[in-house]
Amino acid sequence: MSASERLAQIVFHDDGFLFDPSSGESFVANPTAVEILHGLQEGRSEAAIIADLTSRFQVGDEEARRDVAEFLARLKTLQLS
């Protein structure tokens, strides 16, 4: 199973609780991370996700860009990206 397939099957809950049904692992994500993960699962581009964050969380473009970059790096270490 590829990292993107694994990411696609992760079950999201609105409170930020995430469950990977192939490994049984669970994760807790903050609202920013949930927004980014939703965007990735929907196949949105990085730029579109950054735009979503700036409008939803009232943060600047630079801060949103940094959050997305850090989170993508984190996903890579978890083999989810």
Add this chain to the structure above:
Amino acid sequence: MIRRNDFVVGVSGINAADNPGPGTGVARSLLEDTTLGARVVGLAYDALEPGIYMDWLFERSFTLPYPSGGGEEFVDRLLEIQATHGLDLIVPNLDVELPLYIKYADELASHGIQTFLPTMRQFRLRGKDKLPEVAETLGIDVPTTRIVMSDEALVEACGEIGFPLVVKGAYYLAYTAHTLAEARGHFHAIAAQWGYPVIVQQLVRGEELNLVGVGDGRGGSLGSVAMKKVSITSLGKVWAAVTLKNPLLATAAERFVAGTKWRGPYELECIFDPEQQRLYLIEINPRFPAWSYFATGVGVNLPGRMLRHAMGLPLEEAAAYDAGRFFMRYTYEMVTDMNRFQDVVMRGATL
């Protein structure tokens, strides 16, 4: 001929203690298949096995001689139970008694006591020394494993595998060792309690995933459920768990029952490395595991399905289960009269 709704099933492994046997979960599953109508009796080796006191599961319990005492005495005791109470089927749940039940399966059947067990050849396949061979046919990996019978062989195996590693008994116990001194301590403790051989195995990092299933003996599956241990006791026994659906594990289970034509219950113990997407086979247990009721709780009653298949009763397709169902053990206290203990000590059976 066994009549539906009027048969007695003997279930062993009713030691629901800190190292729990599978028997109480198996009995609970059988009773929850209400149209099966089985009556369940406990088969114990000690008057302090908690199942003896769980009269809502076991209508009666009987003690048996230890399997190490030899087959004739063992079979005689089962026939005595059959004569005094009735005994149509047995679901043995302890590793150490399985060779005896497999050896005497035909003799028991000739007296009207059925079992649904792997053959001796299949049983040997699950030996820890056979794991690399089996894992290859399942298309999964196996940690480097060495069988050791002496201190010299232990030192050599530790040198080859490197630390940390796991020292295991052939049937029970597994300890992690970080040094040769630790490995030696575990080696001698396991050998003293369970004898040889002792297994030395590479420690693989990842999530421990287990699967319980039942093979129909013709290469087909009567169902399976996989879970991840979320928390374990100091003895390594599951305390909390979550169901999952792992394609690698599901495929390995299908290949296992198809390739071996496995007959009866089994458990695959694996380590899954999600980063490398690799699955390692750690152990095959030729029986129901202690957590079998989890499968029943999510809709896949494997003990019930196995008995239905063994008795030729109607059997629907195994229900699908959801990933993310949670299992939690708890402790419970029973208060009862001393006479239950007295009856088992003095007469070898509850009244």
